[in-house]
Amino acid sequence: MSNLTDMEIFARVVSAGSMSAAGREMNLSPAVVSKRIRRLEEKLGTRLLQRTTRQIAMTEAGQGFYERVIAILASVEEAESFVARGSAKARGNLKVAVPTSFGRLHIAPHLGKFLAENSDLTINLDLSDDFVDIVGEGYDLAIRIAELSDSSLVARRLAPVHRILCASPDYVNKHGEPLSIGDLANHVTIAATNQDPWRLSGPDGIETIRTHAPIKTNSNEVVRECLLAGVGVALRSTWDVGPELRAGKLQVLLPQYRALKDVGIYAVYPSRQFLPAKVRVFIDFLANLYGSSPYWDEGLDDWLRLPGDALAD
Known part of the structure; x- marks a missing residue:
């Protein structure tokens, strides 16, 4: 102003x-x-x-x-x-909070295209796995991967989230492949502290799995690197490990089991009568980029169409 x-x-x-x-x-x-x-x-x-x-x-x-x-x-x-x-012209500075891994993999690589299309905009992109106070900390919007129930905020679903059990071929060769959900008790299972235990839906209903591993961490990126290094089994989102699954660096285990929570990728912003153009164009850009069949799920249809998908979105 x-x-x-x-x-x-x-x-x-x-x-x-x-x-x-x-x-x-x-x-x-x-x-x-x-x-x-x-x-x-x-x-x-x-x-x-x-x-x-x-x-x-x-x-x-x-x-x-x-x-x-x-x-x-x-x-x-x-x-x-x-x-x-x-009204369609966006300008000013856009302050956005994004989960660390998702921001690095699926926001940052596309910012060049977005800014080329919106030359009067600048972006302040904060990467954090904490749920920031959007209003109190002055953010225009946040990207969240979660179940959402906060009615004081407006949320737009940008993409589904599919989470599957997987491990590296090296780990499976050394320790064998779990053939039932009960077999996981004999395997190293890795999770960030805020994602333990796992709640899975499968042929026999809902299962709760408490993870156990020689490594404790609050970082999803550490879990990912341990998974790729063959440390154990993890429950990962396809947006995080899709390329590794397609390349054979990871393999799906117990595909009949999926994460129970109805988790999605959302753009969340304060409830306002007039949505600023800078917020609207960024949300529209991401919605068009991801969609109901996001690019990171390409080539994974054989796993994603198995029973349980309705609960895994």
Whole structure:
């Protein structure tokens, strides 16, 4: 926006985490930023921020005000974009939170094409496996691979997720192939700490498998590398190991069993009356790129069409 309002300065301070950081973004001194925040609080008759020497935190009133302010600012940005360049033109900076592995494999390689099509956009792409506070941390949207139940956010499903049990041929040659779900008790089974236990659906109903391995980790990327190195059996998404399955570096085990949870890949964003063009074009770009039959599942039909698929999406 050409004219910085007190509301926008407040939103920038919350997003940046401090007045000095927000001031650097807006080319304002910390003293000016502090004065504008005080003026806003005096006008509203309530304290919005608690200040310490190192950080700021929103009061309860500040949190509610912030949620409404960003909706207002988004609507104003959309209106300015419509008048200046047309409603279909996206511009500005897009702040996106993405899971680490998925962002590296399936977002980053396509950013060049997206930015070539949207030359007035810049992207701040944060890779993290934590569920970030989209509103509180000032994100325009997040990509999440999960079951979603938070009704305070808007979510658009971008693609299904198929998860299957697999291991490297070296591991199978050394330890044998499990022929039943019970056989997994005699195998090394690897999972990140937040994905243990596995809940699988198969011919005999739902099975709960607690993993056991000489390695404990909170990183899905570590699990993936251990899987490829022949350490054990893992439950992996085809978006993560599709190329290795097609190349024979991994093989599917117990294909009649699939992950029970209804997990999908979603674009999640704050509920707003007017969706900014920059958010809309990015979500549309990913939806068209992935779709109901995403490219990472190509060549895997023989495994993905087996019984249990309705529960594995």
